Amino acid sequence: MQFIDEAIIHVKAGDGGNGSAAFRREDGVPRGGPSGGDGGNGGSVILVADSHLASLLDFKYKRHYKADRGEDGRNKDQYGAAGSDLTLKVPVGTVIYDEETNEPIADLDADGAQFVLAQGGIGGKGNIHFKTPWNQAPRTAEPGTPGEEKTVRLELKLLADVGLLGYPNVGKSTFISAVSRARPKVADYPFTTLVPNLGVVRLSDDRTFVIADIPGLIEGASDGAGLGHQFLRHVERCRVLLHIVEATFTTGPERSPKHDFDVINRELAHYAPELARRPQVVVLNKVDAIDPKDVEEYRREFAEAGVELLAMSAATRDGTSQVLEKLWTYVDRR
Ligand SMILES: Nc1nc2c(ncn2[C@@H]2O[C@H](COP(=O)(O)OP(=O)(O)OP(=O)(O)O)[C@@H](O)[C@H]2O)c(=O)[nH]1
Numbered sequence: 001m002q003f004i005d006e007a008i009i010h011v012k013a014g015d016g017g018n019g020s021a022a023f024r025r026e027d028g029v030p031r032g033g034p035s036g037g038d039g040g041n042g043g044s045v046i047l048v049a050d051s052h053l054a055s056l057l058d059f060k061y062k063r064h065y066k067a068d069r070g071e072d073g074r075n076k077d078q079y080g081a082a083g084s085d086l087t088l089k090v091p092v093g094t095v096i097y098d099e100e101t102n103e104p105i106a107d108l109d110a111d112g113a114q115f116v117l118a119q120g121g122i123g124g125k126g127n128i129h130f131k132t133p134w135n136q137a138p139r140t141a142e143p144g145t146p147g148e149e150k151t152v153r154l155e156l157k158l159l160a161d162v163g164l165l166g167y168p169n170v171g172k173s174t175f176i177s178a179v180s181r182a183r184p185k186v187a188d189y190p191f192t193t194l195v196p197n198l199g200v201v202r203l204s205d206d207r208t209f210v211i212a213d214i215p216g217l218i219e220g221a222s223d224g225a226g227l228g229h230q231f232l233r234h235v236e237r238c239r240v241l242l243h244i245v246e247a248t249f250t251t252g253p254e255r256s257p258k259h260d261f262d263v264i265n266r267e268l269a270h271y272a273p274e275l276a277r278r279p280q281v282v283v284l285n286k287v288d289a290i291d292p293k294d295v296e297e298y299r300r301e302f303a304e305a306g307v308e309l310l311a312m313s314a315a316t317r318d319g320t321s322q323v324l325e326k327l328w329t330y331v332d333r334r
Pocket residue numbers: 166167168169170171172173174175185186187188189190191192193194214215216217285286287288289312313314315316
């Protein structure tokens with residue numbers, strides 16, 4: 001299934017129906033009084049978060065949404081029926097932005113959370129309401145008010161406790177496969193992962209958390225290099241980032257764990273300074289394939305910069321449980 005995490009839609013709530021300005025016409029009632037009923041209220045456009053949805057795909061193909069108008073009021077005191085609301089399901093974690101001002105309007109971050117995106121118009125009053133002792137035959141009836149109309153941007157920001165961060169090919173997907181039941185594609189080339197994946201880690205019955213695997217970042221990602229950095233939105237809500245570096249370097253001669261670490265942190269700061277300040281657990285992966293002496297060398301280099309470097313092999317799972325325990329110390333600060 002295609003993963004779409006951004007969409008712009010236009011919504012229009014139903015207008016209120018007009019009130020009626022009718023008069024009674026009955027045998028034996030020579031000058032019947034006012035009998036025009038009220039217009040019905042227009043339907044609203046409502047967004048509801050639904051955990052069964054994983055992407056904003058539906059909104060890529062259909063962009064205009066309109067709720068029903070309220071019926072007009074009629075003769076014989078009949079009220080117009082209200083227009084039905086239009087309910088649109090969105091994935092949990094959808095944030096709604098005003099397309100013009102770019103201001104966030106709502107964040108549907110829990111299953112079942114609702115938001116009235118466009119309020120239906122109010123039905124106009126019929127002339128039955130305007131009869132007074134000095135005006136027995138009012139011709140006044142109110143028109144319905146228009147339903148709200150707006151253009152909004154929907155953005156899906158996945159809900160995960162831990163976000164994976166790192167260059168392409170360092171073993172992010174291998175790690176999430178090793179520690180959860182998620183099975184993203186793993187391959188020996190960069191940009192294997194094209195869309196985010198979530199995995200649930202179960203340390204024990206009451207210690208579970210969610211990890212988000214996202215596509216790799218490279219130098220210049222903030223200017224669109226590689227797959228760009230827009231996927232970082234999916235780690236924005238994470239409490240802690242697991243920054244994976246590696247030292248076998250199939251992808252570039254100038255690379256080193258510390259070089260990669262610094263580059264990714266620069267890209268992170270370009271994307272959002274706030275995200276760059278999020279706690280990071282840093283781990284050297286693929287230690288099965290390098291000399292243990294090198295591991296110690298890298299540790300020292302990171303320690304000089306004040307960063308603790310863990311070590312693991314996602315392939316053999318050596319060291320992965322220490323990484324998970326370390327992550328848990330950040331996740332468990334609820
Ligand atoms: N020797 C060794 N190879 C590993 C280890 N972890 C991952 N690999 C290999 O490294 C390659 C890349 O692994 P992925 O998990 O796809 O890497 P990724 O970071 O998800 O890559 P992108 O999705 O492209 O960003 C694959 O060939 C893996 O088999 C490890 O611990 N040791």
